[in-house]
Amino acid sequence: MQELIGKEHIRLVVPGGYRERNVLIGNEALDWLGKLNVQKLFLSATGIHKKYGLTVFTGELIGLKKAYMASAKEIYCVADHSKFGRAALLTFAQLSDVDVLITDAGLDPKTARKYEGGSVKIERAL
Numbered sequence: 001m002q003e004l005i006g007k008e009h010i011r012l013v014v015p016g017g018y019r020e021r022n023v024l025i026g027n028e029a030l031d032w033l034g035k036l037n038v039q040k041l042f043l044s045a046t047g048i049h050k051k052y053g054l055t056v057f058t059g060e061l062i063g064l065k066k067a068y069m070a071s072a073k074e075i076y077c078v079a080d081h082s083k084f085g086r087a088a089l090l091t092f093a094q095l096s097d098v099d100v101l102i103t104d105a106g107l108d109p110k111t112a113r114k115y116e117g118g119s120v121k122i123e124r125a126l
Contacts, residue, residue, distance in 0.1 A: 041072035047086035081106035
């Protein structure tokens with residue numbers, strides 16, 4: 001938000017709520033997000049695990065991530081290779097809830113094979 005505030009040709013719209021790290025969260029934010037029609041959602045995760053799905057440590061982020069996902073037509077999870085095979089404390093989505101996992105070239109082929117197939121597609125950024 002801070003980067004975009006000074007830009008002349010950008011209309012910055014943010015949900016209400018209170019600041020937690022780099023996002024605004026709270027009931028006001030969740031209500032507002034429920035009204036959106038998001039075409040493509042790009043979100044992050046602390047861990048990506050075959051059994052536990054997409055995970056985070058911060059409980060306040062779960063409602064926010066789920067609200068974004070409920071409003072989205074396509075869901076992309078962006079995470080570097082070190083997140084695969086790790087699970088944080090709280091699950092906010094199953095792997096089947098996302099359309100594409102985007103990661104870096106550091107993801108080894110053996111790990112990629114564990115996650116590919118079914119409804120999840122893995123794309124590597126160059």
